[in-house]
Amino acid sequence: MLAAAIISPVTGGILLAVFSVLWVLLGRYWGQKAKSLDGFMVAGRNVGLAFGAATAVATWVTSNTTLLAPQFALQLGIWGMLAYSTASIGLFLFAPMAKRIRTLMPHGYTSGEFIRLRYGKAAYVAFLAISLFYAFTWLVSMAMAGGTLLEALAGIPYLIGMTVVLTVCVLYTLFGGLFAVIGTDFIQSCIILVGIVIVAIACLTQVNLGDVYTHTLEERPMLLDVLFPAAVMAVFNNLLFGLGEIFHSNVWWSRAFAMREGVGGKAYALGGLLWLPIPIAAGFIALAAPVMGINVPRADQVGPLVAGNLLGTTGAILVFVVIFSSIASSIDSLLAATSDLVTKDIYAQFINKGATNEQLRKTTGVVIVGLGVLCWLVCAPRVGTLATVLFFAGSLVGSTIWPIAAGLYWKRTNPLAATLGLILGSAVGLVGYFTIAWYVAALIGTTVSMVVVIGGSLIAPREFDWKRLNPSAASESA
């Protein structure tokens, strides 16, 4: 816990209560649209461009950008900020994929479904293990971020803050499904963008950018080094991490299914463009911390601390709302997408194969609550910093890039090669994580997976009929 909070626990509690009530009420309101399975899981498959782009931005603005980007800037300098910006490339590259996913699987629900239909059961099981592990790791890191924020800004004990944030997100996701998630994402993305701009401008009015540069050059020149080795590795690792995360995660696939035909590609491209500058705008203030003589006890709290010192109580309130919004927008997305994955890919495939839509709808609710409880149990002990928790999964998501991309575009991708790519990429990447450093995990996982998937498919190509990805149409034509 910090030596001194920036706003009082009472102010923090009031803010928390106001936004909690707002999100839950909105969840209930939009929940009226989410009665059917399609409504709850994929928001009726008719989401337009404004909501589509906003949900991409809000979901991808996580603690990565509001807490971790300043941390990266503080530890890795300019390259650290750029490293985070490269995560937007995942959104750009997913744009054409979203269009293709919507075309190939017009009635689809999850990324797991794609892997099962494209590669068969072995790849499906490996993919589910990776995807669920990653989604849960991300969920845990977001909930931890929520607790950290409340503690840093308002002196609210970590455990209480984390519990409230998690509970609120579980409630409104439970009430409104993807409708509530996407609707609140729009509001949250506007809050995030406005808040970041205000804090950044305030920083520029009180600290000279030239002084920041000079001070950094004198005191910590490595942060401005063009050839800062660890930072350069972080750029590539983060790029691949972002690609792997977006390519495989049901968070992004569920939105591709949810967007109206013709919207997905544009929404993801626009989302990438809107997201691109955010890590720099949010991250550079960390470099101003030493110039202002701010003591930073924990690297992942540098952003809130600097903003609070710059703008006083107003700044602290603003940052509080921005970070709460960014964390809530990610937690709700993860709860919704992961519950879809568990319901459609585990419950409906392994537990109750003949489940009706009504049963699936009910199961989704149970899974959302279950995920929330499990997440709370893992978050409570507060182990590791945000980066170490999140990047542990880098090798796993890196290994999914090639099986997904090749599976969507290359007819001859070999299912066994895809399965081995997932398994070997993850395993070797994890070895790299433990024996070298966290910032090489995704790089190694992606490279190994790429060699296995491409090499295996060139040696033993397997033809695939794209129509198999749309079973209902295939059975009709048969």
Add this chain to the structure above:
Amino acid sequence: MTAFPQSLFDGLVYGAIVLTAGGGITLLALFVRDLKGGSLW
């Protein structure tokens, strides 16, 4: 050591702030357009 020039640092920061502000305006404009067209979702 070769340091990033200050002009690049300045450009990155100022550019990022302008783009972020532009992003917010774009989202609001799209929202109004979709709302008027009845195509939010």
